[in-house]
Structure formats: C-alpha cells, structure tokens
Amino acid sequence: MLYGGVGTGKTMLMKRLSWPAMLSRPAFLERREFAAFYVDMRCLADIAPLFDTSVFPPDAVMHQNRQLIAASFGTLHLLQVIAETITEAKRLGVDTDGFESALIECTNRVLINVATSVFTDALQISGFARESKAMLATAISAPAKMKQAVQDLAGSIAMPEPVFRTFANAARSRSSLRVGVLLDQYEWIPWECRPLFNAFLRRQNSDLFFALVACRPFEFSASLSTGKVRATEDFEICLVEYFNSDRPRYEALLSEIISRLHPSGGGPRKRLQGGLQYLSQYSGRSVRHFLRACKRAGYFGDAVQVSTAAQVEAVSTLSRFLRELWSEGIDKVAERQLWRVLRSFVPNAPGQAAPQIIELADENSTAAERLSEEASMIMRAAFSDGALLFERDSDVSLTTIPKRFVVSPLVYPCLKIVPSTKKVGYSTSAAINKLARDVHFPAPTKLEDVPAVLSTVFLSVFFGNTPESREARRLFREVFRTAGIGTLEGNAAGFGLSPQLIEQISECDLTLADLTALRPNIIMEIGISVGLGKRVIPIYNSDAGRATDLREYKFLMETARLPYNLSEQSIEALCNNVREQAKLPPSGAQLLKVSLNGVKLRPQQARDCVAVYYPSPRAHLWTRALERIRAICQSKHLKLIVISTSNEKGLSLFEHLVWTVSRSRSILIDTSGSQEPDSYGCFALGFSLALALAFRKNIIRTEEANLEHPNGLSMWDPGRRERWKDVDELVGIFEGRLLGGSKSE
C-alpha cells in the first residue's frame, strides 16, 4: 500500500508502473518483469448515491441490490481496464496474445449469464463493459430500475477479486510476465464497497498476482466481506512522503519535474531567485502544491527570474486558499473545526518562529488513543487532507493518530508566522477533544419494512349483511385468493372482539380501509393498524358517488385512494394496484411515526402521564370537569394532557392524538357524538389498544348518556366503557375508574 497525502506523487508512480507506460519506456527497470493494470477507482464515485441513506433509504431489497450493483460495477470496470490496456499494448506493437486469450477465457466464463454472444477479442469486452457500466450507473435513479438492472445484469456477475484471480490464473499458463493490479484513488471508493477491493490485498493472492493500492492517510478500511486484511501479514505499508532527511532528493525531483514542464525556462535554480528551497519548503511535501505555487509566482510566464517577493506572495496566497479549504465542513467534520484544531497547534506570535512539530503531552504514552471519536475524526481528516504530516516512518499507522506529528508549513504563512522544524510544541488530547465537541453525527436510518411477498391483507370494509354485501365479500375473498393473497376481516361476531381484531391485523401485511363511508369501526381499525405499524391503503367504491373528503386524514393521502366496484374485473385491478403500492416502503408519516412537518410522534411512555380526549363540540361540558380533573392530577403528582384540537406546534389532531396516546399511561377517551361515535375518538381507541400490546396502558372509553352509541363501535370491550350523565359522574369515572382502577378492571 502506497500511503501518502495529497500530491505526493502516488498516481504518477502508479501510472509509470502500469503496463502501457512500462512498455513505452522500459528503461525504468532493466527487464520487463511484470504486466500491471492501472485501475482508477474514481469511477466508483458514480455509484456513491447507492450507499447514501439520505438518497436511497435502506430497506431489505435495496440492501441486497446495492451490494450486487457495486460488485458488478467494480468487476465490469476491472474487465474494461484489462481489455483497454491489452488493446493499448497491442497498438504499441507488443505481443499480447497470451493476455488477450486469458482475458477472453476469463470473461466468457464470468459473463456467461449476461453476454448475448461469446467474446472473441479485447475490444468486444471493453465495449460490453463500457455499455454495461453506463447502464448500471443510469439505473441508479429509481428502486424499480435498480431491481431490473440486478435481474438483467448485476445479479449474475461475480465479484472483482475472484474475477481477477480467474484472469491471473489463465494468464499464468500463457505468459511468463507476472500480473499485477494497481488500484489508485482508493479513497474514492464508497466505504461500503471497500471490502470488495480489499480482497485484492489478501496474502493468498500473492502466488497469482501482486496488488498495489494508493491511499491517503487514514482512509483505509481493513474489512473484508468476512474478516479483515492485516498490515504486515497480508500487505506492507509504504509511506510515500518526503521527510526532512529526504530533502535533497525531494528538491532534485522537483527540479526535474519543473524542468520538464518548462524546458525553456533555464532550470529552477536559476529561474527562482534564491533557488527552489523556499517553494519546496512551503510545498508541504506535495508536488502539486509546489507546482501551484510556481504557477502563482509566475514561473511559467515570461519573466526572466521569479523574485523572492513573488515567491513569498504566491506561498501566502496558496496558504490562504488552503485555509479556506481546511475550514470547510466535510462529512462529519463541522465547518472551521479542522482549522480550529490546526490553529490551536500554532502559538499566536506573528513574526516569530513557531514549532512545526507537535507532541501530545498527556501524562501517559498512549495520549493519541485518548482522543474522542470526534477529535480522532478531525485529526484523520487533517492527515488525509495534508494539513498534518507524519514525522517519522515508524509513526505510520492505518488507525492510530501518532503522538508526534508535523503541521504542514502551509498553515503558517496566512497567519504571518514562520514555522520551525527544530522547535517542538505541545498539545493534549483533552484540548483537542474540547475543540471537537461540535462535530455532527447523523442519526442512523432505520430499516423500513417492505414485505418481500404480499401474503395476507386485512379487509377493513363495511360489508353489512345484505345480499349485495355478501356478494362483495365473496368477490374480494376469491379474487385476492386467486392472486395468491389471503384476506382477513374482523368478522368475529358480537361484542368485544377487539382482541381478535388486533390478532388478525397483526398477522397481515397491510390493511385495506374502505373510505367510501367513514364508519367508526373502520376508523378504529385504521387506528389499530397504524398502532401496529401496518400500512393502510385507502380504497373506495367508485359506484357509491363522491368519495369521502380526506383533508383531515393527511396521513392517508400518501397512498392513492384506490377505486373499486363490485365487478370481478374491478377487484382484480384493485388487487394489482394494491400489490404495486405495497412495493414502496411506507414512510414514517404514513405510519404516523413522524408528523408531516418532521416531529417525532412516538415518544417514550411516561408513568405519570394521563391523557384526556374529548370532541371539540363538547368543550363547554368538559371545561367544568377539567378544573376538578386538573386538581386531582395535581394532588396525585400526575401530568395531564388534554386534547380536543390540533396543537399549537402545528400537529394535526390525528398527529397530536398519536403523540399523546404514546406518551400516556392512562387514557380517557370521550366518543360522544350526535349520530355516531366521534371519529377521532374511535381512532384513538384503536391506536391505544394496539400500543397496549407492548406497553401497559389503562384505556377507558366514555360517552354521555344521551349521546352514546354502544353498538356504533361494537367490537369495543364493554368492560372498558363508561357512561356519564353529569360532570360529577365524569370526574368520578376519571378518578375512580381511570386512576383508581376500581370496578371491572
């Protein structure tokens, strides 16, 4: 592994070692000892959105698809690179027959299930790989497209490392050249894909091929799909940075590079006033920074000599530019965080020499390991970005921040401070931890549940007992059964069937709620479904006239209201639509886990929390009762939440009910209504019953004597229902029944 910061020349070295370059200028090594294939991993950035949970939230299907797409994309890229390298070598007049036939044999074997014909030359292979990669990258737009891409292509292609092994094995019998793979720009591979490519470093591959990986400091993840690769055991780390002791060699290299880039310039020692020491010192071991500074100082212009003042100005500008870049907040490092840490290493003494070597001077020798996770992240980002450098070869590590390190000289000029490599400054892990407190971490995204196959649905449909309804029931049952989907309905007759209802709904994948007429039992079943985390798909009978207004039921608006009528054809179409809808993972808002404006709706239950819901038209009666109820709660040290409308924080009444019911241990729900039980109350009853499966809750339904509908919600357990005539009775129910647990509890 070539391990080094930005612009240290890793890419240049790898390109120089790759096969076409080695063939065109073989003088670098005495004999052509190997054929190495250069693979630029930046192309893997095309599939980065796959692994970003904010772009494609994870679900079970997605998780599998993204791994398959990434693996096949990597394999296709590898095959493309090998094919193009062979074609290029052929163009240079080299005998590539052995490698080409090895590639053809390997490709025909690994792409047997996806290629339409047998490959006969490298050009065909590179063409196929190009097209397929473009197809995969374009498929990263919608889950359905990705699924299709997996079915057509990605699901049938092996992973990159076994494919390269197959190729190397075939090549061994055909050519005496040793095969190698050069993986450049490793840090561009999405973290989740790195195990796919780490496999190249495994020790057991060394008999077949060698692998060289170029990676920035602390960007390496050692994991494999199963297990890990280990430094020294599986691979060696080679730090490719120039230490102070390498300075003459570094300057010689810079001199050669710039002389080639500007051959008419007369050489840097002559052209740069004072030689190239100043710019090389301030390049921070980066050839790229050195060239940038030269360009800014006017080295490539017409001037005969670049003055010292111009060099100082160029370094200062470069330093200011890098300061801006190091101040950016990237990934989990917040804005200015990295710069603040760097700044803490440099004493504020303009015009004076400041230490460039920093030592973490905590009491024990493992100071660097006492860095918090956040601080460690900042320090790693600083090494990766070239703001911090290793002091010695022996400090190099893939995971541990060294106790002593060097601050890049480019940190100093923008502060008008001169760095000194002879001075040592001190800091502590505690000081860095303190500066790192504002680092943000995203919350892990939860997996949403999508049934792989839709097997059973709960029918929350009002069939009644008329002949037409019996026919409807039969149609639903038969059409769904023919489609391989079982149906359940709350048909256990009589009072108090809510336990059976809950059992049935929990057995189903989703609930079909008929909103043709919003009946109380349907609303309660919606409440139960939502409480159990089941998706509700609203349906309506298109022959029944105008559909119900759903403005208050915004959580049901996410799924299109599916029409049906009592014909076999129509119910078949409904069945297909339901299947389609079920493929999309339900959102948090649909399951009322989160409100539409982003408020979390399922807080933890509090033992001392009591809730009361009453329909808003009953406010005049409840106002009097509430005064006494509040006093009771106060005396018992209980927190009372009263709901009758949407809350002032912007939650709708449904959302408010969900939040309150989730929070409360005891809940009193008034369902008094003039024609039928109050619909919000019915929903709250259903939702609280579902939650009561997991949390102990005391739920009481009450109704005013002249507005009661015991048969309107027949499945409700009569033992949990109370009627009241006046405020005294109501308060009595609250105190005696809800809080005291008297009577039938």
Next chain:
Amino acid sequence: MKPYLGGTVDDVESNQAADVYIATASFENERSVAATRLCRSQNVGLAILIVFRGTLSDEGKKLKQLAINELVEEMTMMDSQRSPIIIFTGRYDYGRVMEELQQHSRARGISWKDANVVIDISCFTAVQLVFLVRSCLEEWRPKQLTVLYTRPKFYESSNKRRLTRPSYSLLPMPIRSLPRAALRETHHQAVVTLGHEGMRSLCAWRAVDPIETCLIFPVSSSPRLMQICETQNRILLDLAKSDSDVVNEYLPTLDIQACRHAIRKFITDRKGANELRVTLVPFGPKPLIVGALLGIMDCSDVEAEIMYATPRSYSAHYSSGVDGVFGEVVV
C-alpha cells in the same frame, strides 16, 4: 420567465389544464403556496404535494405545517378526485419520488407522454428538482412541461445567517452516464450556479476538481442580494479573475433560456477530442439550476452529474414574503 397570473404562462399556449400539478411544502410557507393559490381554479388530473423530511427548528416546523395545510386545501379543490396525493420523502430520496409519481399517475390513468405537467419549483431541493427535470427530459417526455417559480420578497441570508448549518458530506450523483474509456483522461467541466451558500458551493466545486469552470452569477434587482452573493463566493469569483479556465457569466435570476444557451455554448466551445463530463454544482436560484441543467442535457454526448454537499439542518429564516410568481414553458 414571465409573471404568472394563473391560467397559462405563455399567451400562445391554449388554456389547456394541467394533467399533473406538482408542488412542495416547505418552511418558506408563503413561497410554497403562492403559485398553487393562483392555480386553485384549475381542474387538474392529478395534484401531488411533495413534503420533504428535514431537520427544522420548532418555528420551521410550525411554518411548514401551515404550508401543508393550505396546500392540501388548495390542491383538494384542484384535484380531479378531490384527493391530492402527498409524497412524504427525504430531501435527496429522488428514487422514491420518481417511482411514486409514476405509480400515482398510472393509478389515475394518466400517461406522462401525453401529459401537460406543471411544476412549482420554488421550494424543491436542488437534487429532487434536477432529477425530476432530468426524468421529464430523458424518460417521460411529457407533451409540455411548465415551471412556476415564486420569488421571495426578502432573503434573510447574510454572512452571519445562512440557509444551512455548514457541515457537509459530498455526494456525486450521475445524471447521465455514457460508455467511456477507462484509461483515457476524461475532460472535466463544472457548472456552478452561485447563490448565498458560498462555502457549500466551494466545498462541492473542490471535490469536482474540474479543468474548466463556468460560474453562473445571478443578477437581480437587489444590490444587497448581489453583494451577499459576491461576498459568499469570494474565492470562486477571485479565481475567475486570475484563471482563464474559470469563466463567470452574469445572468438574470429568472432567465432560464439565457442560462441554457450560456451553458450550452460553454460546453460546446471547450469540448475537445476527449470524453467530457460536466458536473453541476446547484446552489443558486432554482430557475438558473433548471437553465443550467437544460443546457447540459442539450449536449447529448457529454456525461453529466451533480455534486451535492448535503447539510445537516436548515434555518427557518431563509426567505420571507412573496415578490411575484413567474412561469415558463420549458419543454
């Protein structure tokens, strides 16, 4: 874009009602509903409200809820079944939005190919907007695509107060992938629409590391806004002064077509023999993002992607008031 008064945006167009109307709800509540309010009398085949998830302050949540409530009211009047669809989704989860749009229109028997689509782009996230327009152009090809845009009266952003809290993770997202050689160097261009988030643009631009860059500077009637934009994007604008590979285009904020032509010209003028990849850094005004995207998509032989810097949370005070609603038929 022309001032929009409801009905159609182009005098030449017939008074054909939209088949699909798409709007978004955001904490910029007045801006979210202004265009939809003007369309309330229309009868559309399918009205879709997209609600993006996001971390907001309490005040932001409240404002967003107001927008949702009003939009549901207005869209219920517009929708042919009096039942608009709400898509609740992540700010960057474009895959889900694309899939749901297709599914819901299929369920209503609407084919996008023959549809007249109207999108209120005012409060779309750049990623969702880019992928929606991309899908319209490359896959669904509706008969007509009209965009509506509500310009706010005030932007509250300044050097101290910004839309996003500055901590980003960078994400390149392919818009169009073409077969390309693995060994040949790809010529890389960036198109950066500048706005009030200089650090975010710089962050994304740096990750692109392009050979050539076209900066789109939005020209508006407010010197204050332009000054903020200039201050915020100081580093990139300085580069344009000293580096011939960085071009700065000053374009009116609402001029989609001028932006489209400028980008098309920028790309074609500099296209060499190498394969070309153009990256859009979309942190400017929405009409200019649409214009830049159209310009890129016009060049059929270039690869395209967006480089996005995703923030952790948004400020609820980004803009306020409504200065006007504008519309343009773009396809």
